[in-house]
Amino acid sequence: MMMNDMAQEAVAAGGGRKIGEVILDLQNISLRFGGVKALTDISFDVRKHEIRAIIGPNGAGKSSMLNVINGVYHPQEGRIVFHGEERKEMEPYMAASQGIARTFQNIALxxxxxxxxxxxxxxxxxxxxxxxxxxxxxxxxxxxxxxxxxxxxxxxxxxxxxxxxxxxxxxxxxxxxxxxxxxxxxxxDPDLLLLDEPMAGMNVEEKQDMCRFILDVNDQFGTTIVLIEHDMGVVMDISDRVVVLDYGKKIGDGTPDEVKSNPEVIAAYLGTSH
Amino acid sequence: MLYREAGQFKASYQEDAQIFPIRQDRVGFIALLAFFFVVVPMIANQYWLQAILTPVLIFSLAALGLNILTGYAGQLSLGSAAFMAVGAFATYNFMLRIDGIPFLVAVVLGGLCAAGVGILFGLPSLRIKGFYLAVATLAAQFFIVWVLVKFPWFSNYSSSGVITAQEINILGFAFNTPETKYLLTLLVVTVLALAAKNMVRSTTGRKWMAVRDMDVAAEVIGIRLMRTKLQAFAVSSFYCGVAGALYAYTYLGTVEPEGFNLDLSFKILFMIIIGGVGSILGSFLGAAFIVLLPVFLNIFLHSFVGAALPPGFGSNLELMIFGGLIIFFLIVEPHGMARLWQIGKEKLRLWPFPH
Structure with missing residues (x-):
């Protein structure tokens, strides 16, 4: 916990951009579909103006997490606080009216x-x-x-x-x-933008363009961004903090460097050398 | 070569968002309106006005209503004829029971009644989609006709449920000739068609299309599915209801509930499939095609084949042609004749130098 706080300050000081107070706080979120536990006791927060990445292997619960944030899924347990207000029962259109927008993993135009x-x-x-x-x-x-x-x-x-x-x-x-x-x-004009694998299936040039757009959106419009991405190079380069999920549980949280050196994360996702 | 947009620059978003962004189209449309409002009543004989042009316009309006629901909002419906029946009988009752009510007010009220009934039968669309929804709207078709037959109050206790349209009188002017009835129909249809075009090019229409194309994404960007679908049902039924009122008052004069049967609903569905799903123009093309085909077929058979044919051959041939065409359009051009027209225009813009 202390490590985390120090890391945030470091990012805030070093990034040049003003990372503000917490705008989205997820506390002990658990989501089940019948007997299947999609998310178990996950807590993390998102600060104003930051780029927050969610990574994890396939089926780790990343997209479910986004669906919880914008009200498509309703978690059985846990609290969600957005802009200082605790969320009650909510439908996707309410999330939209509060300023949450998103893109989809499979294009939904x-x-x-x-x-x-x-x-x-x-x-x-x-x-x-x-x-x-x-x-x-x-x-x-x-x-x-x-x-x-x-x-x-x-x-x-x-x-x-x-x-x-x-x-x-x-x-x-x-x-x-x-x-x-x-x-x-x-x-x-969203306050919080959720991007579900914005670079999936793109070639290098397209990825570079998309990275540039994401950074520019964050920089010029001041939009807070939560993104899911599998390209580790991209995640480590553009995000301020990273959450790592595995089998619906949170196994790591911190700056890209911290996450990279977290042994549990390495074992679950980045791979170990034998 | 005449159909070219070179040199027509748009300097404002308003100009860019016009119904007809190309000047030739605008001129053409005004010429077309002038032709149908001024020239046609002068040159057409009574048979054409009464038995062909007026029904084409009325069916266009009904097809337009169904197209709003099915083509734009993506909700399949087989109840169009029932909503027409609601419009016709409601207008009749308003005319009958409220002394001195202006005809157009009665028609609008009739349309609103149809809209209310449409919302009621649109409720299942919140849970079911596609084919299953079509079956649910089939319930509207049978239920409404049954109610109109079962409760003689709706037809003012006339035997056999037939209603006879009262005389239309607007501001002291009686619409009792085929010419005046045709003009009245044309006016109502033109106004409602322009209103429909305006709806589909503004937020209302974009919401309908968003729900049609990808309802999950529509919900996530803040569109309320229930409200949008029911709105589409209401507007669509309003159009069908007004078409029904015109069907009774300016076309047939006397109608009975069984006249608004499933066959008529299917006929309207075929109009939008052949004319073009999701197109205002397509509703008109489809209606004109389906009304005119039997007429031309008859003329053709009589003049070329003569009397040697067995009776009923013409109407059977008609069904075969419709069936074949519907399969053809569904496979080859799901967007119907309107799309063919659009492709033709795009080609014409480049002609004669397509490269």
Whole structure:
């Protein structure tokens, strides 16, 4: 525990970015599906403005963890405190309205819609015009449409996808689809961004681009990021702190260097030399 | 060569978000409206106006309603005819029981009744999807027709449940000729079609499509599935209800509950499959195709084959052609004739130098 605190201070001091107070605190989370224990007594916190990685072998419970955070799964035990408020029973749309956005391991874009429409949909929480106003496409509906289009265009510029904004997403290559998914999540102006394997299946150049985007989002928008990733090089390079899960239990937590030298982590995940 | 967008620059997001971003399309659309509003009533004979153009418009509206639900929000339904029946009978009762109610108000109220019933029968969609939902909406089809037959109050105690539409009178002007009825139908359909286009290009439509394409992701970005699906059911049933009211008042004049049977629901479903699922234009193309095909087939058979055919041959051939076409479109072009039209336009933009 003390080690952890010292490490955080070190990161905060050395990183140049201001890592703030705890915005998400998970305490003793346990999640079961019938008799299967997906997560057992997991506690960790996420500080404002940091990049927090979750790693672990396949089936360790990483995606379940994200699903718990954004309200898709409801843990049987444990407390979740977000922005200082303890969470009650919650549905995914409530998490979205509190400022939690995410991307998915297997791309979950709206395939029949254009890139622009996908990203605009990501921003719908900010739009309040009613059905009748939409029918007339006049007044508030039109004003909102234009105002939010501006924001969406900023995200499009930021992620360098201007040339494909009118393309149906189904026609795009995999790497770009991943980027559009990130854009859709960013369009909601999230406080906390959950990325589920944002670099899976990418080649080196695409990974480099994606790393750059993640760091830029963190840096320029001040978004707190929780990410799951299997590429150890990427995780160790871009994250401030790392949680290691194995069989639904937490086996390590700390800065990348600490985690790298933790014998339990090495045994479970990074591999031991015999 | 004439259909080219070169030189048409869009300087604002407003211009970019127009219904027809290309100028030629805008001009074409206005010309089309002018043709149907001004030229057609002058040149078409009574048979065409009453027996072909008016039903095409009404079926287009019903298909549009189903397309909102199935094509945009992704919820399969086989109850469209039942929602039309609700619209027709509700409008009839409003006209009958409220003295001096304006016709259009009665139609809107009838549509709202249909929307309420649609929400009720849309509730299963929160739990079941796809094929199973279609079966659940089948319950609406049979239940509503049964209620309208069983309780004679709905048809004002007329024997055999037939209702006769009252005369339409708007601001002292009587709509009693095929021309005026056609124009009234055209006006209502145009307004509602534009409203539908506006809905699908704004947040409402994007939410429907998000639920259709990937409901888990839609939920996670904050779309409330229940509300969105029920809204789609309500809007769709409203459109079907208004179509039903027009069906009774401007097309047939007398309708009975059994007229809104499962066959009609399937006919509307075929319209959107052939015309184009998830397309406003497709609803019109599909309705026109399905109404016009038998007409042209008849003319063709009579003029080329003559009287040598056994009776009923034409209508059987019609069914075979429909069946074949539906299989063809489902396999080859699931987005229907609207997609073919779109491909044609894209080709035309590059023609004659496609490289």
């Amino acid at each position: 709206f395939k029949g819609m254009s890139v622009l429409d996908n990203i605009m949909t990501g921003r719908h929480m900010k739009m309040n015009a009613g059905l009748l106003s939409h029918m007339l496409y006049f007044g508030r509906a039109q004003k909102e449409e234009i105002e939010h289009r501006k924001k969406v265009e900023e995200v499009i510029d930021f992620l360098e996808i201007q040339s494909i904004r009118k393309t149906p997403v189904g026609r795009l290559p995999y790497g770009l689809q991943k980027r559009v998914e990130l854009a859709r999540a960013l369009a909601a």
